[in-house]
Amino acid sequence: MxxxxxxxxxxxxxxxxxxxxxxxxxxxxxxxxxxxxxxxxxxxxxxxxxxxxxxxxxxxxxxxxxxxxxxxxxxxxxAGSPPPTATLPASTAHSGPQHTLLLKLLAQITHDAETRDIEATLKHDPQLSVQLLRLVNSVAFSPSTRINSFAHAITLLGRRQLQRWLQLLLYASQTSGGAANPLMAAAALRASLMEGLCKATGGDRTTQDEAFMVGMFSLLEVLFAQPLASIIAPLRLAEEISTALLQHTGKLGILLTLAEAAGGGPEMVAPALKQARISNEIWCKAQIGALHWTTQIGREQ
Incomplete structure (x- = not known):
């Protein structure tokens, strides 16, 4: 307790x-x-x-x-003095062919498209295909496993992990100076935090995945410099996800409000925690779990 x-x-x-x-x-x-x-x-x-x-x-x-x-x-x-209130980093990414392809792949996975259709989309970008194979090889599979097709790679990885990888890739584009987009860490932290809070409050695995997606997609407007509604429209997301993102309503919307409040310090978090009916201790543990996951992901990129 x-x-x-x-x-x-x-x-x-x-x-x-x-x-x-x-x-x-x-x-x-x-x-x-x-x-x-x-x-x-x-x-x-x-x-x-x-x-x-x-x-x-x-x-x-x-x-x-x-x-x-x-x-x-x-x-x-x-620390000599508290840091200023956290602000989101400005995006240096630009919408381009790979972003369009990633959104298409995410839409396919969200709507349970056939593996052969996902494979066909992947083949449109050699760099993305290579990244997929590297990811599969980095996961703990038997060293003797030989990947014979992109469909085989997708099967080995699993759609849940493939979906999360694609979500992260939206933010992982490189800046002109070669540094990773700082928005990636912010989005990953928010997504993992929402997933952890959802789990701690009794959400099942499907709802946890939805919470993760809401957190990850909540910064797409900053990334693309376009209205969020127009970005997610082609994805045809479940109503619970879209209303959370666009209206901050429902359980996922309440969790998103809480995750966003984290940047403002305890004064903003306290009322959001009360609305979400989450204890300080659960909040603390979820933050630590999210920090751990996000730092691991950052070192693997």
Whole structure:
């Protein structure tokens, strides 16, 4: 059972000069006692979630922690002042042939198209086809497995994982300087957070997938610089998904409102949590899980 006295914590990734995450700031840590904070790193998995990143804590918090009880791999630093309210990075991506192809593939998968039709669409872009084969080879299959067709690769990967990979690829286009689009991490974090919150509140696997999709697609308007309604129209999404994205209604819409509030700190999160009927502890655990997944994905790109 969640602890009713658990403090409201909001984890905000902070980007470095190259637009990649350099640290994670913990809003609300000044209101938590040392025992709760130390529990975050091991029992809740925060140390693993931010592996390689600095954990920034408000002034005066670091002194209250017992360094001997913290994971040795963890880098804890005191932040001189809180970071500014998080803002979404401006997109440097442009709608092009591959984006159009990705949206077509997503529409096919959403509507359970035949594998041969998905394979035919993939063949229109050699680069995308190569990326698919690399992905399949990176997954834990037997080294002796030999892929004999794109249809075989799709079958090995599975449609659920293929769908998520395609969603991420929408944001993974490269900037002119060769750096990854910073919107990708923001979209992945939001999608994973919504999925985790949905699971924690009793959503089945299908609803969790829908929550993930809503979070991922919620930044397409920023990516394409076009109205979201016109971008998702060709996908013919389920009503629950489209109304969540366009109207922020229904269970998925409430979760989207909560995920968006995370950028504004505890003051914005508190009322959104109340509306969603989610405890501070469940919220904390979902954020940590999302941070972990997003950092893993970022290192695999």
């Amino acid at each position: 969640p602890d009713e006295n658990f403090p409201l914590l909001v984890f905000q990734p902070v980007s470095g000069p190259n637009q990649e995450w350099a640290s994670v700031y913990v809003h609300g840590a000044e209101l938590a006692d040392a025992a709760v904070l130390e529990r975050l790193f091991e029992k809740f998995g925060l140390a693993e979630a931010i592996s390689g990143l600095a954990c920034l804590l408000p002034a005066g918090v670091v002194e209250r922690l017992d360094g001997a009880r913290l994971p040795a791999r963890l880098v804890v630093q005191e």
